[in-house]
Amino acid sequence: MDMNVKKKKLGLKEKYAHMTRGLDWQTSYQPMEKVFPQATFEGIKIHDWDKWEDPFRLTMDAYWKYQAEKERKLYAVLDAFAQNNGHLGITDARYLNAVKLFLTGISPLEYVAHRGFAAAGRNFPGVGPRVACLMQSVDEIRHSQTQIHAISNYNKHYDGFHDFKHMLERVWYLSVPKSFFDDAFSAGPFEWMIAIGFSFEYVLTNLLFVPFMSGAAYNGDMATVTFGFSAQSDEARHMTLGLECIKFMLEQDPDNLPIVQKWIDKWAWRGIRVLSLVGMMMDYMLPKRVMSWKEAWEIYFEQNGGALFADLARYGIKVPECLTQCTEDKEHISHQAWATFYQYGGAAAFHTWMPNDEEMDWLSAKYPNTFDKYYRARFTYWRDEAEKGNRFYSNTLPMLCQVCQIPMLFTEPGDPTKICYRESEYEGEKYHTCSDGCKHIFDDEPEKYVQSWLPVHQIYQGNCFPDGTDPTAEGFDPLAAVLDWYHFNNGHDNLDFEGSRDQANFAAWRGMATKNT
Amino acid sequence: MAVQALKDYKFSPADAQEKFHGAQLLYVGWDEHLMFCAPFAYCLPPNTLFSDLCQKFMAHSFGYHPDWKSVDFSKVTWLKSGQPWQPDMSKTLAELGLKHKDVLRFQTPGLKGINGTCS
Numbered sequence: 001m002d003m004n005v006k007k008k009k010l011g012l013k014e015k016y017a018h019m020t021r022g023l024d025w026q027t028s029y030q031p032m033e034k035v036f037p038q039a040t041f042e043g044i045k046i047h048d049w050d051k052w053e054d055p056f057r058l059t060m061d062a063y064w065k066y067q068a069e070k071e072r073k074l075y076a077v078l079d080a081f082a083q084n085n086g087h088l089g090i091t092d093a094r095y096l097n098a099v100k101l102f103l104t105g106i107s108p109l110e111y112v113a114h115r116g117f118a119a120a121g122r123n124f125p126g127v128g129p130r131v132a133c134l135m136q137s138v139d140e141i142r143h144s145q146t147q148i149h150a151i152s153n154y155n156k157h158y159d160g161f162h163d164f165k166h167m168l169e170r171v172w173y174l175s176v177p178k179s180f181f182d183d184a185f186s187a188g189p190f191e192w193m194i195a196i197g198f199s200f201e202y203v204l205t206n207l208l209f210v211p212f213m214s215g216a217a218y219n220g221d222m223a224t225v226t227f228g229f230s231a232q233s234d235e236a237r238h239m240t241l242g243l244e245c246i247k248f249m250l251e252q253d254p255d256n257l258p259i260v261q262k263w264i265d266k267w268a269w270r271g272i273r274v275l276s277l278v279g280m281m282m283d284y285m286l287p288k289r290v291m292s293w294k295e296a297w298e299i300y301f302e303q304n305g306g307a308l309f310a311d312l313a314r315y316g317i318k319v320p321e322c323l324t325q326c327t328e329d330k331e332h333i334s335h336q337a338w339a340t341f342y343q344y345g346g347a348a349a350f351h352t353w354m355p356n357d358e359e360m361d362w363l364s365a366k367y368p369n370t371f372d373k374y375y376r377a378r379f380t381y382w383r384d385e386a387e388k389g390n391r392f393y394s395n396t397l398p399m400l401c402q403v404c405q406i407p408m409l410f411t412e413p414g415d416p417t418k419i420c421y422r423e424s425e426y427e428g429e430k431y432h433t434c435s436d437g438c439k440h441i442f443d444d445e446p447e448k449y450v451q452s453w454l455p456v457h458q459i460y461q462g463n464c465f466p467d468g469t470d471p472t473a474e475g476f477d478p479l480a481a482v483l484d485w486y487h488f489n490n491g492h493d494n495l496d497f498e499g500s501r502d503q504a505n506f507a508a509w510r511g512m513a514t515k516n517t
Numbered sequence: 518m519a520v521q522a523l524k525d526y527k528f529s530p531a532d533a534q535e536k537f538h539g540a541q542l543l544y545v546g547w548d549e550h551l552m553f554c555a556p557f558a559y560c561l562p563p564n565t566l567f568s569d570l571c572q573k574f575m576a577h578s579f580g581y582h583p584d585w586k587s588v589d590f591s592k593v594t595w596l597k598s599g600q601p602w603q604p605d606m607s608k609t610l611a612e613l614g615l616k617h618k619d620v621l622r623f624q625t626p627g628l629k630g631i632n633g634t635c636s
Contacts, residue, residue: 037523038523041521041522041523042521043521188521336554339551339554340554340555343552343553343554344554373634374551374634374635374636375634375636376634377631377632377634377636378551378552378630378631378634378636381552381631381636382552392552392581394553394554394578395577395578396557396558396559396574396577396578397557397558398554398555398556398557398558399544399546399555399556399557399558399620400555400558407554407555408546408555408556409554409555411551417549417551417635418548418549418635419546419548419551419555419556421546421556421599421620421622423598423599423620427530429530429532429533429617429618430616430617430618430619430620431618432544432618432620445519445520447519447520447526447527447528448520448526450528450529450530450531451528451530451531452531453531454531454532456558457531457532457542457558460537460540460542460558460560461532461536461537461538462538
């Protein structure tokens, strides 16, 4: 007698249906709107959550298998790196400062992204995006961990790697990326998805990760390359989630368009401001350059981003207006940002330096319209003065932008010889911004940005000294107290690369590895 | 447009003047001297003399620049919030009507920074 044998395994499609969509239920003790209070207040209208398409159709069981495999490979490479003194294989100890910037400025944000996607996953009533957000949330904490583990190898040997978590919440330049994520996380789940899922993960991610990872590869940093590869396949999923999310919002209701457009405008601009840090890293901090910031911007933003916005045009989405400014800014921001870190290098947890002649020639060739005209004389003057023992460190705190929190270093559109000043007034109080883009963001939600924790103002309020400090005591040194509060090792983590402990140690250890004396 | 929020959304400004222990913030930028990457932020008592601002505080901040010794304050032109403004050196910030978080720019005609590049 023939028996009808039951199939033991589900097909992929059935499995996806059971293990994602099938996990949903309607609440009975409480109305759905009380269980998901954040789903409506932003004004986004969703009529049918089942219309959400997940192009990856990934289920949790498969997810764990893939991720476990990636982890095994990654940690094998990291072990080998540690055992073979991989840190001596980098091009030059100056390169380490790019890694410090990544660890302090980017890795903690991966952790905030983990929290944000966990919250978005909790707050969306639709099960499709909930599962996708859960996976991204787990990805993000994995990225944060793998980065910390990879970079911890450098912490054994070099300065400035020791307390990134403490620094994120205090240090003046780290308030720039921190405030970006705080702004997104304190918005509703839909704005979070546009801010991080779309603008950051889709529009700008190539400008963040490709420069750092290619920079690592060009400069012999196999630890960073490895975590970069390990994260890359996750990033592809994140980009898809961001794009799917924006399309879903736009397809669900025509009323969503102006809200989504407003968020794209805001978050594209905020993201671009944060990327100034990447620009200076590419043009100044990599001993072996990959490409210039301007070239990266042209490839990854103007060409790729242009194609994306062409695709979104059918939904009525327009290229953010503030981006016209970027065509001009791409010629300037990396030089302006590096000049800023150079002069405030006494208060940074990494080293700064002036480019040598060969590097200046490279900058002239890459920036024929601007470098010689506006920046070369300034940098040459600083270098000459440093050689005379008169290295420039600014001794007064800078004015900051109320929105992006970057010092007011950007120049007026059409006139790179003058600082761009913008001013708003809200409830009798003045607020200053660095650009039309940031002013527009402030004016749209002033109640939010009046709360900005601006490091310079906080220092002046006396909130950035170690407990028990008496600022009225004789001989009180405010800068030393602030650096102490930041947990900087003053004299080792900061100041010029020339004469630093990193420079001396790297030279000595590499010498031991390559010479007999 | 107001913030979209689940509850009443009202917070006091983080940088109200009363948080600065009797002092006020004043920002000063030197036009066409981008060696100083951004305007400086000063936290000063309202009874600070404007001459002290120029001769003590600004001299300390801007003095590294080779143009600083050529600055002639009788010829300097000033902007407050981008509009022409005329200080009296012998008066205090309060007497001059300078409020918390006001921004001043000063221009030094004839001085164009390192090699004339506005640096």
